[in-house]
Amino acid sequence: MPAVYVKEIGKFNGQEVTVRGWLYNKRSSGKIRFLLVRDGTGLIQCVLDRSSISPEVFDSYEKLSQESSLMVTGKVREDKRAPGGYELNLSDVEVVQVAIDYPISPKEHGVEFLMDRRHLWLRSSRQQTILKLRNEIIKAIRDYFYENDFILIDTPILTGSIGETAATLFSTEYFNLGKAYLAQTGQLYVEAACVAFGKVYCFGPTFRAEKSKTRRHLTEFWMVEGEMAYYDHNDNMDVQEELVVYVVERILEKKRAELESLGRDLSPLENVKKPFARILYDEAIKILQKKGSKIQWGDDLGGEDETVLANEFDRPVFISCYPKEVKAFYMKPNPDDPRTSLCNDLLAPEGYGEIIGASQRNDDYDSLLARIKEEKLPVDAYEWYLDLRKYGSVPHSGFGLGLERTVAWICGVKHIRESIPFPRTIYRLYP
Ligand code: 4AD
Ligand code: MG
Numbered sequence: 211m212p213a214v215y216v217k218e219i220g221k222f223n224g225q226e227v228t229v230r231g232w233l234y235n236k237r238s239s240g241k242i243r244f245l246l247v248r249d250g251t252g253l254i255q256c257v258l259d260r261s262s263i264s265p266e267v268f269d270s271y272e273k274l275s276q277e278s279s280l281m282v283t284g285k286v287r288e289d290k291r292a293p294g295g296y297e298l299n300l301s302d303v304e305v306v307q308v309a310i311d312y313p314i315s316p317k318e319h320g321v322e323f324l325m326d327r328r329h330l331w332l333r334s335s336r337q338q339t340i341l342k343l344r345n346e347i348i349k350a351i352r353d354y355f356y357e358n359d360f361i362l363i364d365t366p367i368l369t370g371s372i373g374e375t376a377a378t379l380f381s382t383e384y385f386n387l388g389k390a391y392l393a394q395t396g397q398l399y400v401e402a403a404c405v406a407f408g409k410v411y412c413f414g415p416t417f418r419a420e421k422s423k424t425r426r427h428l429t430e431f432w433m434v435e436g437e438m439a440y441y442d443h444n445d446n447m448d449v450q451e452e453l454v455v456y457v458v459e460r461i462l463e464k465k466r467a468e469l470e471s472l473g474r475d476l477s478p479l480e481n482v483k484k485p486f487a488r489i490l491y492d493e494a495i496k497i498l499q500k501k502g503s504k505i506q507w508g509d510d511l512g513g514e515d516e517t518v519l520a521n522e523f524d525r526p527v528f529i530s531c532y533p534k535e536v537k538a539f540y541m542k543p544n545p546d547d548p549r550t551s552l553c554n555d556l557l558a559p560e561g562y563g564e565i566i567g568a569s570q571r572n573d574d575y576d577s578l579l580a581r582i583k584e585e586k587l588p589v590d591a592y593e594w595y596l597d598l599r600k601y602g603s604v605p606h607s608g609f610g611l612g613l614e615r616t617v618a619w620i621c622g623v624k625h626i627r628e629s630i631p632f633p634r635t636i637y638r639l640y641p
Contacts, residue, residue, distance in 0.1 A: 211283050217251035219286055219296050228283045229254060229298065232333070233274050233309075235316070243271040245300075246293075247282055253335070255289075256282050256298040263301060270303040276315070277333065279306035321625075328632060329641045339468050340628055343461065344617045348413075350460040351434050351611075354453050355411045360436060363403040365396030365412040371591040373398055374538050378418040380429075392417035395610060397540070398595050400437035401571060404606055405598060411436045423636055424513060425625040426563050428614060430634040437608035443542075443552040443570040446607035447528050450556055450566050451486050453611070454526060458482040461620055474622035478559050481525045488528040491550065494519055510536040517561040526565070530554035539581045541569040542605075554609075562619035568609030575599040 211228045219227070231249030238244070243258040260268050274280065284300035314330055324331045331337055355362065370387070372379060373395035384390035396412035403410040413434040420427045436449060458479055461469070469476060489497075498505045498515055505515060511529070520527060531550040534543065541551035553569035572578040578599055582592055617629035627633040632641065 213281075215251040216247075216249050216254045216294065219252075219254060219294070219298075220288075222286045223288055223296070224286060226283065226285050226301065227298075228281055229256075230281045231279070233276055233278045233280060234335075235276065236271065236274060238271070243268070245271065245274065245280075245282065245303075247280065247298075248333070248335075250338075253293050254296065254298055255292045255294075256284060256300050258300050258303070262299075267300070267303050270305055273308055274303075274305065275309055275312065277309040277312040277330075279309070280304060281306060325627065325633070325638065326640070332631065336472065337628065339471055340617070340621050340623060341631060343465055343468055343621050344613070344629060346461060346465055347457055347617055347620060348613070350457040351413070351453070351613075353460075354456045355434075355436065358409070358452075360409045360411045361403070361407045363396075363400055363407070363410045363412050364414065365393065365399035367393045367415065367417075369393050371398060371595065372587060374418075376587070378420055380417050380419050394418055395433065396435050397437070397608060397610065400435055400608060401540075401595070401606065402598055404437040404439045404608070405602060405604070408440075409436070409438045421636060425627075426513060426615060428626060428630065428633055428635055431626075431630070432613035433610045434613060435608060435610040437606065439604050439606045441570075441607045442605055443530070443554070443607060446568055446570060446609060447486075447488060447530070447554055450528075450554075450568060450609050450611075451484055454486075454556070454565075455482055455484055457616070458620065469621065472621055472623070474620075478524075479620065481559075483525065486526050486528055486556070487523050488530060488554075491529055491532045494529050497522060508533050508535065511555075513563055516557050516563040520557045520559050520561065520563070523559065526559060527557050528554045529557060537569070539585045539587065540571055540578070542572045543577065556609075556611075558615070558619040560619070560622075562615060564612075565615045565619060566609050566611045568607070570605065570607040573599055573603045573605055575603070 213230055214222055214227045229247055229249055231247045234248040234253055235246040241260045245256040247254050247256055258268050258271055281304040282300055283302040284298035287297050287299055289297045313327055368390045380392040381389045393416055395416055400410050400412050415430055416433045417430050420429055462479055495507050501518055531544050532553055533549055534551045537551050537553050541553045544550040544552050555564045556566035558565045582589055614626040614629040618626045623629055
């Protein structure tokens with residue numbers, strides 16, 4: 211008997227097949243018993259009819275509990291009323307293992323209860339849908355870069371130089387070489403690579419010892435970072451805009467039904483078209499003050515400020531040229547206003563906040579060295595980075611898009627902990 215996946219069951223209409231999976235649910239109705247079986251690709255309703263099978267097979271219904279593993283064999287029959295459009299009329303059931311007292315029942319559970327059982331919670335259909343969307347979003351991101359001739363450069367996770375800020379470092383002893391830091395970003399390394407290859411990107415886990423317990427912060431998250439030689443601040447925003455439009459279009463094209471099953475309102479996603487508004491930090495402050503905020507020029511934007519600003523627009527919005535004090539050391543000073551940097555954030559709509567942080571990089575040896583010293587970073591750890599400003603330095607720019615925030619936004623999931631398989635936060639290292 212060919213073992214098939216539920217996803218492709220329609221190809222076997224009228225034939226006898228085996229599905230290998232787990233029991234999602236069951237119910238009985240008169241002389242008929244129904245097993246709802248999931249196999250990771252979908253759900254299939256399986257029918258046990260007493261009149262056509264052996265009593266042993268029929269009675270397996272009794273001992274099967276939620277999440278028991280099983281192999282079911284039967285004839286595929288089209289049935290418009292069944293979930294997925296097909297049913298299996300079972301001739302055989304092979305029980306692989308009986309799961310006793312599976313802790314997650316279809317009733318409501320608190321989120322901490324579920325997060326403590328994240329290793330099991332992944333089996334529920336909503337969590338599967340979110341993580342399959344994450345898979346599709348990652349594929350779209352990689353396709354964008356591939357189609358646009360960016361070279362993938364994998365950057366190290368153990369690093370000797372601080373990528374962003376000393377405030378949120380995880381560190382570990384590294385043999386005789388002192389401290390190693392878990393990467394906060396791959397940026398410094400893709401800057402080196404863009405001089406070798408022109409256009410590059412990295413995509414990997416990044417780490418921040420964030421004490422914040424907001425719905426937007428993880429201590430381990432995935433970031434995709436593009437870096438382009440000879441691109442300035444505006445070229446940089448063009449790439450970010452294209453990437454975000456590309457990803458959202460792909461998901462709307464391929465995953466509408468999945469988004470709808472999450473209850474996602476699609477209309478804000480349909481608006482994600484070029485061009486995105488580009489406003490200066492100065493204007494952002496004025497908008498916020500007009501809305502009654504106490505924010506002053508020089509302050510960083512908080513999560514609430516970002517939501518207020520984003521609500522002024524019907525699609526993502528770029529905020530650029532923040533004061534240099536609230537941004538990282540490697541950004542190029544803005545020639546029009548040296549108090550600020552040539553940087554931008556991209557804010558997602560609907561309160562999801564900053565999904566991209568970006569800048570043109572400081573390509574001048576002396577002023578970069580001065581900034582490294584100003585930030586009291588250890589200069590010797592940056593010698594290699596400063597080399598890039600000695601040998602063929604060019605204007606270059608790049609950005610980092612946070613994967614989990616992007617997944618949360620596209621899926622319409624409130625808290626980013628559901629947009630990663632095993633979230634790490636200040637309070638969670640388990641499972
Ligand atoms: O703005 P950030 O800190 O920028 C950088 O790391 C740059 N080196 C990127 C670059 O220019 N190559 O982080 C980039 C993005 C944020 O916009 C956000 O989406 C995400 O990473 N991010 C987080 N996501 C989840 N949890 C956290 N603690 C995050 N911190 C940043
Ligand atoms: Mg940022």
